[in-house]
Amino acid sequence: MSGTTTINSYIDPSNKFLAITLDRPNRIQIRIYGLEKEPELVSDFELDSEDRISCICWCLGLEKVEAAAEKQEKKQQQQETKNRKRSHDEKNNSIVKRNGNDDNGYRNSNNGGSIDNYYLVVCLEQGDILIFSPFQKDIVNKISNESKIISLVGKSDNFFYGYELNSNTIKKFSIFQNKAIWGKSFTQDKSINLIKFLPQDNDFLLLSSNCLYIVDIKDLPKALHRFPVPRGHTSKITSIVLSLENQDIIATSRENDNIIHVYSISKKNNISILETSSNVNFLKIIMINNTEYLIAFLKDGNLNFFKDFKKIKKAKNDLIKAFIEIESNYNDNFLKDVYIKSNKQQQKRDDLYAVWYDDINPVFEKIEFDEIKGGKFIINTKKDKVNGNEKILPKINQNENGQEFFKSPSIDIEDKDEYHVTTSDELYQHLKEQLDSKTTTTDDSILFKICDSNISENIVKTTVLTKLSTDQSLQLFTKLSQKISEQPSESSGLSIWLKFLLLVHGNSIIKSEDNLSILKNLRSSLLDSTKYLSNLIALQGKLYLLKSQLQLRNEMTQLSLNVSDEEESDAIEEEDDEVEDIEEENGPKQNGNATHESTLVYLNGEADDDTVYLDADDVEDAEDAEDADDAEEDGEY
Template structure:
């Protein structure tokens, strides 16, 4: 099982028995619970996947608590690193033939692009800019999704690479090369020898990096000074996290978490009862992430602990949600309209000086075909979209589980015109976001119900098949009164079964 983590979001990739790949999307809440928020099946084998980040630069002297520095876009161009990372819910997935942009909020493929440069590994995804490498790790592909511009940059064959700043660090089998990109190639400025190669480079701050070379972890300063802070053959991961208002280095080994200051001073060791994969931070809370086969788990901890007993939640530890009731409004319009008549009726309603909300909602509720709705949304003008969004979002905010057809309309409004709506201060997003977040909490219950229904259906089919085979083989006719039979978890209550 592979998984990718960004902030409080986790996606895991599961290879099903039928050959299909399933992405499952999870969100970690403040109490440490992993909630399943959706999934999507992909037919093609997945080579790699990564979350897309949205980085917004701060202005007017604002700061997010980190030191301001300068970063260089590939092939020049400086940009400030005083920024805020935000999450847009999109996952970038790579197949041998395609690059897929997948929405974890709508559980759909937003866009599919041809992998014409044969990218095999994704290095980063930020603000619509994808950085990937080819099979031999001797070329970096820069892919601007907004303009569909692709640039191929020649680099030394690398084991690891850090592209986050104006100085580029490339780890090879023999050492660390330091330089920059210019005219679609890497220009080496300095080289530091590491006899056992460089397997991992982690950014600490403007002046320091963490270097993993075989069993050693070193702090490398800007003046090329090396300081070894850890030695061992059990290194699994290295992270730099803000903990208790200070940036600290967390070295994850097979049975412990080693904590250091960013200057390399040893602080504390936490033993773990089994290997963990990652550490997440939500506000001031820290969580460990680990997996077992296809299951992924989380558990809260503090850096003052001396030991973490890693254990998956039991049924008694899992918080059970209240039953979810889905209401069906019998007053909804059920007359089926053609696409042309639906479009004409909707536009007429939107263009009226005083639009009747009830009529508009009934018109939209009468159509559930996603392709038809998408086709109509594309044809609407901006003023019509704004008015339609206001009425639909207000209706969904009342109860997100009441009218499924409206959610399809809302999905295509946001996918096609989301950028305009987000920038329009007159259009309210907070109420809708709050309502949809509440609705997401019901998904685990619905997945559970779906699984149980599928199990009961399969049991019923197998039982009927067995009865039919017996009747054909022995020519025995048995009549059963279904009204008096109670099936519980696939078993028959013999005390209430009548055989005629």
């Protein structure tokens, strides 16, 4: 993971979406991945350079199908037959599309004619709140707020709550309105840092600092109840979770503390104490295969699972240890979050997946553990696996400036020449050796080198059409598609192979659900690789224009210099000619060692355009005339 990038993960309550924030000094990105099927990037947003994120939550929104599908229905009606009329039920169950992208099966329509969908609520440091949807490319809504919200909690039916620190105010918002619905002060504690919603009653909230409060919105500004601070555990509360089975049970963890306290809301007391192997980062509760677990995500990147966390302690100092401990075998790749996914092969069974990061890329790993005996388990986070199927998402790396670039292993020219052939028979033998090889390789590097070294259309077409069997073609298609999906910009030589494999064996390829998933990932990767094409073309045009302007400017400067040199040369030549003419007319006269030029006298003391030049004879005549005038005045004549 890059040292200049901070990554945070947020999985929605339905386990369908993962939102990650990439926080860099001059750039913040928000990416949303779909989790219900194969993990895939569904939305990518970039904030303004001056924006900074304060807090984030998911909020369940409900919208009418008629309003959401209005634009799409108009397009569909133009394409349908004029005599066909769609019933009200068909309209309610139609597929909703936005910005040209369908819902990929993530959006659910209920019988009430509305769509439930989780929205991502992002509060900025300056106070404004941004609403994002996994199904839209642009911001859904921007809510104006005067001051920073330090904690958010999603409710349902389009509403969420936030706590404003400067005014010590609880505020209620709607994801579809542009300002707060109401705000109410809480004056009992001015150090609140967390807010949670209690599902038992629409008017009850949990607030926390180093203390924990139950608040009834109707009775503000005071709390209904304040839980006593446990002795020896006085740091601020950093995480609050509610039991899924018993909504009367909540659990809290504190900053720099390895103890978790479990409380009963109705009894208003502490019922059990859990001890983790290191300090807790945050808590999460999941339900997997009808068993509820409290998961502690620890500062060292490991996970502690607690199965009997609701069990009432027998003694005052009775501590419950973790039932399952899961560790990473690579300290730099911490386990960031977990989510549940239904097992398609085994109905009524759930699988648990962990999320960790390779640099800034999310990796999804299935967690295998014994739900009966528990124990300690290790996840291998050194390999890039997705869903345990060796499927790697497109890998993005960063340079020293935090700029992203796609990276792939290069293929040397010498290696390409080694596998280059001139006939389809030779090419088929090379391919057959790799495709039928019993030796498993993790990267298929030789196969890729063979294909990349032979990109003649005639040879590739003949090989695919007449040499490769259907099974071999499908096998080659799978490997090449995964390679191109990972590094589309570095696999241009392989595209010719993909082209003929699809043309010749397209019918066989689309019959397999796995291949359809591969095609979908391939399409997504290729679209991502062309995402900035228009911007690059525009930039290329601007650079070409600047280059042309610079070239023209240099040519004009050179031409101006040449003209100036010629004019100066002509002026010097004219001056020399005038001097020569004067010398020829008067002849060179000397006075001692001084030349004729040295006897020139400047009148008025300046060498300007009005200067008159006198030679030595003129000076002598002027002196004689002056002496005669003086003598006349003295009476000598």
